[in-house]
Amino acid sequence: MIKINDKRRLEKYILNHRINEIFDNDIKCFMELFYFKRNEYICKEGEDVPYLFFFVEGKVKIYITMSNGKSLLICFYDDFRIIGDMEMMSVKPATNNVQAIQDTYCIGISMETARKYLLNDVKFLRFMCGSLGDKLDKCSNNCSINLLYPLENRLASYILATGQKLNCNGKSVIKINENLKEISELLGTSYRHLIRTFNILIEKGGIIKNNGGYEVADEEILKKLSADLYK
Incomplete structure (x- = not known):
């Protein structure tokens, strides 16, 4: 993970994905831009997630490792997504592995800041509920593929x-x-x-x-x- 000090690029992602519109207040000052090279992990199962990430460019795969050591594919992200939302709410380590399969960029807000400002942000919480529902739909689709094809x-x-x-x-x-x-x-x-x-x-x-x-x-x-x- 590399922090990118490029305000123009950060601003471009914020505008392109209309990120400021999902919050009640302007929290742009807390946002940082990060780069993940191909095959690098954004978060790993069982480890703390230091940032609430907003996935803005690239492609990642999400998978889980079972107790027998084997892994199972859950889904892919290649459009705007939140990573770390469940960990923000539950204050627990990551439950899934999120790995870049292309060079990837994410906007991050430290978990401490996210919990301080976003847990009472009604507009953001509504957006996050919709995001979680979409993730559940993806998981259901992919589980069906795994079982039926x-x-x-x-x-x-x-x-x-x-x-x-x-x-x-x-x-x-x-x-x-x-x-x-x-x-x-x-x-x-x-x-x-x-x-x-x-x-x-x-x-x-x-x-x-x-x-x-x-x-x-x-x-x-x-x-x-x-x-x-x-x-």
Whole structure:
């Protein structure tokens, strides 16, 4: 996490997402801008969350680690979201892992300041209730995908949601650079079954194996397979 001392960029995010409009009072003076590089954690399960974050650019995945050490995907964020709202209310450590899958920017307000000024801010609390309802809807959608779709469909959806878009010799390429064992855990399957499913997607022309990794060969094939996308 790197603090970015760029007032113009901070102001741009505040205006673009109309952040000041969700508070009864102007608390801009307490806002700070932070940068998280790809794969960095914004918060980790079991650790204190030092800031109430407003996610303003990038993409993150949210997942939970079970008592048996395995992980399960909950959802993704790629639009304006609050991170740390439950921790602000409950004064407890983070219950989920929030990890950047692209370079990400968040506006932060220290938890101490957030609890002091926002717990009695009716306008903000109403906004937060709507935000929590939307998060619940996302979780419900993704749980349904995990339960009702074969791995082939879920993997296609996951690749589209997390693939890293790169420019290779003027051509846009989507690469899958994550650890395959971690992907198998997040999707609730075995490593062997995941590899078999990658091979099925190769046979169907959706992806190719390249330099020891995978990249998307035909995005449309994956979109057709993914049906209901992870959100």
